Amino acid sequence: MNELTKAATGEVPAEVPVVGFWEAFRFWLKLGFISFGGPAGQIAIMHQELVERRRWISERRFLHALNYCMLLPGPEAQQLATYIGWLMHRTWGGIIAGALFVLPSLFILIALSWIYLAYGDVPLVAGIFYGIKPAVAAIVLQAAHRIGSRALKNKVLWAIAGASFVAIFALNVPFPAIVAAAAVIGYVGGRIAPETFRAGGGHGQGNKSFGPALIDDDSPRLPHTRFAWQRLIKVLLAGLVLWLVPMLWLWVNYGWEHTLTQMSWFFTKAAWLTFGGAYAVLPYVYQGAVSHFGWLSAPQMIDGLALGETTPGPLIMVVAFVGFVGGYAKALFGPDSLFLAGAVAATLVTWFTFLPSFIFILAGGPLVESTHNELRFTGPLTAITGAVVGVILNLALFFGYHVLWPQGFGGALDVVSGLIMLGAALALFRFKMGVMPVIAGCAALGLLLRFF
Numbered sequence: 352m353n354e355l356t357k358a359a360t361g362e363v364p365a366e367v368p369v370v371g372f373w374e375a376f377r378f379w380l381k382l383g384f385i386s387f388g389g390p391a392g393q394i395a396i397m398h399q400e401l402v403e404r405r406r407w408i409s410e411r412r413f414l415h416a417l418n419y420c421m422l423l424p425g426p427e428a429q430q431l432a433t434y435i436g437w438l439m440h441r442t443w444g445g446i447i448a449g450a451l452f453v454l455p456s457l458f459i460l461i462a463l464s465w466i467y468l469a470y471g472d473v474p475l476v477a478g479i480f481y482g483i484k485p486a487v488a489a490i491v492l493q494a495a496h497r498i499g500s501r502a503l504k505n506k507v508l509w510a511i512a513g514a515s516f517v518a519i520f521a522l523n524v525p526f527p528a529i530v531a532a533a534a535v536i537g538y539v540g541g542r543i544a545p546e547t548f549r550a551g552g553g554h555g556q557g558n559k560s561f562g563p564a565l566i567d568d569d570s571p572r573l574p575h576t577r578f579a580w581q582r583l584i585k586v587l588l589a590g591l592v593l594w595l596v597p598m599l600w601l602w603v604n605y606g607w608e609h610t611l612t613q614m615s616w617f618f619t620k621a622a623w624l625t626f627g628g629a630y631a632v633l634p635y636v637y638q639g640a641v642s643h644f645g646w647l648s649a650p651q652m653i654d655g656l657a658l659g660e661t662t663p664g665p666l667i668m669v670v671a672f673v674g675f676v677g678g679y680a681k682a683l684f685g686p687d688s689l690f691l692a693g694a695v696a697a698t699l700v701t702w703f704t705f706l707p708s709f710i711f712i713l714a715g716g717p718l719v720e721s722t723h724n725e726l727r728f729t730g731p732l733t734a735i736t737g738a739v740v741g742v743i744l745n746l747a748l749f750f751g752y753h754v755l756w757p758q759g760f761g762g763a764l765d766v767v768s769g770l771i772m773l774g775a776a777l778a779l780f781r782f783k784m785g786v787m788p789v790i791a792g793c794a795a796l797g798l799l800l801r802f803f
Contacts, residue, residue, distance in 0.1 A: 370407055370565060372440050378405075379436065379448045383455040386428070386663045393428035393665075401435060402564070408435055409564040419719045422732045424623050425708040426665035429453060433712045438566055441575045442713060449709055456664025457671055457701050461694050463658050464675035468693070471654075474801055482797020483657040484650075485772035486790050488754050490660060492747040493779045499740040507547050508737040511536065515741030519634065526635050526742065527624055533738035534731040541730025548730040578717040590710035594619070597702070610681050611699060613644065618670055618700045622707045634746055636673065646677030649753050656750075661790055667704065674700035771796060 378400070386393045394417065401407045408416075416438075420430040429452045436448025470476050503509050511533060518524035541548045564570075598619075601612040617639050624632050633656070640646045647655070655672035662668070678696025679689050752760075754768050775793055778784040 379451040383451045390428045406564045408566040409568050411568050423711045426667050429665050456668045459662050460671045478798040478801025479794045482793040484754050485768045486775040486793035487657045488750040489775035495743040502736040511737040512740040515738035520745045533734040537731035537734025548733045576720045586714040615703045618703045622704045640673050670700045671697040
């Protein structure tokens with residue numbers, strides 16, 4: 352029996368509900384289908400369910416886990432689910448929680464990507480996407496504002512954000528270099544001026560109490576949360592094998608230059624660059640998938656982001672759309688197996704994108720459980736978050752350019768798209784409407800314009 356189910360031992364207060372593995376399984380499955388709203392919405396759902404209503408974990412422990420996940424490359428909401436699942440039910444609890452956060456959105460995106468490619472030229476579908484594209488540009492701009500208003504708490508962080516924007520917009524500095532520089536600034540700054548870098552990515556320490564929790568502030572550490580070199584080496588070796596075996600199989604059977612092999616390698620690299628969430632890594636994905644490999648076009652990339660915004664799961668799941676479109680367009684298994692090619696490519700890129708997230712949590716969790724409130728970990732995060740604001744602003748300009756001048760600056764300005772974008776921005780900023788209603792309204796408007 353899991354230690355967490357032994358309320359009678361005194362480790363868990365008697366009034367806290369006991370949580371079995373399958374009860375947790377059902378919750379993680381449900382979460383995979385309702386996790387709309389991007390990382391902020393997904394984290395809010397988990398906080399409401401796990402901290403406030405079910406009391407599976409305390410506020411302070413929840414935020415401590417979240418701060419660690421925000422330090423990592425990868426989707427913080429999915430990693431947070433993995434972390435809490437691991438705390439509750441060991442390794443398999445973490446794997447189940449993290450996998451169920453992703454799988455529903457993978458299956459949904461495969462289906463939507465096929466509909467998009469098979470019927471995208473149908474006026475109905477074309478009209479919907481005509482309205483959605485300007486909304487996506489406004490949503491990305493709002494993301495920059497939302498993260499910036501939360502993270503840029505002083506002049507130093509504003510300066511980091513401004514320097515980041517100039518570096519990527521005007522100087523074409525690679526995104527990994529921007530992240531590395533910000534991390535160094537945060538680490539050094541945390542020692543020289545600790546108060547400046549104490550923001551912890553915008554997530555303060557929890558002072559609220561919602562009653563006794565299964566994993567409470569003063570709960571004793573369970574055996575699997577204690578650091579052991581043997582366990583760390585075992586997790587790292589398992590992760591290496593799970594990455595190396597499919598990569599070598601693709602290389603041996605298809606060759607290094609094959610689309611599936613290149614996708615697997617490219618998204619392995621992308622998985623290590625997703626500091627600050629999907630918006631931050633999209634410029635890198637665009638550069639490789641659109642400009643270098645030609646797996647899809649710039650308008651298709653915007654359409655993929657729109658689909659990612661309207662489906663549950665991490666926004667970085669847009670990589671599944673990129674993989675599906677690339678595999679489908681390249682007809683990897685012949686003209687009679689286009690759907691299969693797309694589905695295989697989408698599944699592969701999802702595997703290589705998310706595998707590191709599981710390794711980070713299962714390998715780093717025991718270390719994190721002994722590092723509550725240490726500034727040397729939160730300082731780099733604060734600086735990286737500031738830099739990410741500048742990167743996301745650059746992405747908003749990139750999307751806005753492709754929406755307003757679909758034929759390039761040499762072509763005509765699409766005034767109608769500009770008006771839709773302005774309306775979406777007003778709805779988001781002025782009237783505080785949610786992402787889903789804005790996308791739905793713009794899609795309906797695009798449909799009306801297409802037919803009338």
